[in-house]
Amino acid sequence: xxxxxxxxxxxxxxxxxxxxxxxxxxxxxxxxxxxxxxxxxxxxxxxxxxxxxxxxxxxxxxxxxxxxxxxxxxxxxxxxxxxxxxxxxxxxxxxxxxxxxxxxxxxxxxxxxxxxxxxxxxxxxxxxxxxxxxxxxxxxxxxxxxxxxxxxxxxxxxxxxxxxxxxxxxxxxxxxxxxxxxxxxxxxxxxxxxxxxxxxxxxxxxxxxxxxxxxxxxxxxxxxxxxxxxxxxxxxxxxxxxxxxxxxxxxxxxxxxxxxxxxxxxxxxxxxxxxxxxxxxxxxxxxxxxxxxxxxxxxxxxxxxxxxxxxxxxxxxxxxxxxxxxxxxxxxxxxxxxxxxxxxxxxxxxxxxxxxxxxxxxxxxxxxxxxxxxxxxxxxxxxxxxxxxxxxxxxxxxxxxxxxxxxxxxxxxxxxxxxxxxxxxxxxxxxxxxxxxxxxxxxxxxxx
Amino acid sequence: xxxxxxxxxxxxxxxxxxxxxxxxxxxxxxxxxxxxxxxxxxxxxxxxxxxxxxxxxxxxxxxxxxxxxxxxxxxxxxxxxxxxxxxxxxxxxxxxxxx
Numbered sequence: 001x002x003x004x005x006x007x008x009x010x011x012x013x014x015x016x017x018x019x020x021x022x023x024x025x026x027x028x029x030x031x032x033x034x035x036x037x038x039x040x041x042x043x044x045x046x047x048x049x050x051x052x053x054x055x056x057x058x059x060x061x062x063x064x065x066x067x068x069x070x071x072x073x074x075x076x077x078x079x080x081x082x083x084x085x086x087x088x089x090x091x092x093x094x095x096x097x098x099x100x101x102x103x104x105x106x107x108x109x110x111x112x113x114x115x116x117x118x119x120x121x122x123x124x125x126x127x128x129x130x131x132x133x134x135x136x137x138x139x140x141x142x143x144x145x146x147x148x149x150x151x152x153x154x155x156x157x158x159x160x161x162x163x164x165x166x167x168x169x170x171x172x173x174x175x176x177x178x179x180x181x182x183x184x185x186x187x188x189x190x191x192x193x194x195x196x197x198x199x200x201x202x203x204x205x206x207x208x209x210x211x212x213x214x215x216x217x218x219x220x221x222x223x224x225x226x227x228x229x230x231x232x233x234x235x236x237x238x239x240x241x242x243x244x245x246x247x248x249x250x251x252x253x254x255x256x257x258x259x260x261x262x263x264x265x266x267x268x269x270x271x272x273x274x275x276x277x278x279x280x281x282x283x284x285x286x287x288x289x290x291x292x293x294x295x296x297x298x299x300x301x302x303x304x305x306x307x308x309x310x311x312x313x314x315x316x317x318x319x320x321x322x323x324x325x326x327x328x329x330x331x332x333x334x335x336x337x338x339x340x341x342x343x344x345x346x347x348x349x350x351x352x353x354x355x356x357x358x359x360x361x362x363x364x365x366x367x368x369x370x371x372x373x374x375x376x377x378x379x380x381x382x383x384x385x386x387x388x389x390x391x392x393x394x395x396x397x398x399x400x401x402x403x404x405x406x407x408x409x410x411x412x413x414x415x416x417x418x419x420x421x422x423x424x425x426x427x428x429x430x431x432x433x434x435x436x437x438x439x440x441x442x443x444x445x446x447x448x
Numbered sequence: 449x450x451x452x453x454x455x456x457x458x459x460x461x462x463x464x465x466x467x468x469x470x471x472x473x474x475x476x477x478x479x480x481x482x483x484x485x486x487x488x489x490x491x492x493x494x495x496x497x498x499x500x501x502x503x504x505x506x507x508x509x510x511x512x513x514x515x516x517x518x519x520x521x522x523x524x525x526x527x528x529x530x531x532x533x534x535x536x537x538x539x540x541x542x543x544x545x546x547x
Contacts, residue, residue, distance in 0.1 A: 428526045
């Protein structure tokens, strides 16, 4: 049993930079490296790739991340825990074994499975968002339960040095090594609550090291181009010091830690995971040195009786087109263009197989992201980009929206330019609950 | 004065629910922010963004507030037609509030 471990987080989402994790693996003096790469919808998209090819469906950056990290991880005896398995942890583990063989490294890899509950899902199960059966949302394509620490713990006991999971609650990726190393009981909910706080602080990587925090006017941060990702020195009592590798860019201070502590929290006194219901309101933070924040407090109460399941469904085809206007009367011309396209759809002048609905017109540069300008911009900007988007049932129909924007080139108003078109088959997500007894977590060990 | 001058914020999303933290640069401003940035004022300020209920949580240990705003993301990240489907930019909408 150890008294202290160091856990780093080298990726906070699927598309995150590769180099911060390499720096953590090489210079971080870590015991564990976690790569959190799976957002709410990522797994449904991965499921679509798996349906097309049974050997795919894991994270598209898996090979690049593993190739760049394995030598340093092996040399420095750092255990890797990642949800890059996405919809296919087994194939991801095989791929990691192939890469290890190519690099002539002998490692034990564990794949954690059991989160894919698509075959067990009842379409009559009630969606939390709509209060209606999940089957009413549309054609279902995936169902994944948010697992807790169990599978990772089993993999750690089996001495695996690379652990690949699918859907697991993000903080559980960090909590598992704490439980394993400190011999915490999985019914000591105060300790699990504290560990969950630490996991939540780390899980978004560059969030807590000043990246997504930075504002050059009020919150300037140095070295963002070489932003370091965080690690935590976690003690057996559930306290931790958050920091980052010396010499990397960014900052860890009270402000960055507070922003991350409250990020995506719906109720700070009841933060649900499959392992514990954690209480964040009792957390205390203290700056104890340069880029060092101590985290103490945090509590927990018994875990929920059910697992949360994310259900992916085919929602609609999104069609989109954009065009720019600049100079005198730019906003007036953009507005006229928006009216023209809206009118063409409303009056049935665009021939589609099925109705195209929910046409939305945005003026990028004025009110596209906050839906208002709070009256802070009385003058029209010099240039403006018109964006028109809508819902269709088929990709062919969705393409009509971009085509209509493109047709503004010759049909006017004057001097529109730089058209971009996009069609996207949108996967929606609803959540439901499933009894713990329905879910069997398994691990599979592969050696290179 | 805008909230931007005295506090910082980060937006988060869960489904169609938007979370906005509000953290004063000076912890000594916490009581003033609690008094001035009420649910009603935030509701009024964000009337074009948030259609549902807003709940305010007070976190005195870290001198911060958290606003949980329901029905705020035009359906949420997966099916919204908005350009910022997550609502990630909305932290700075809160900071536009006059105080």
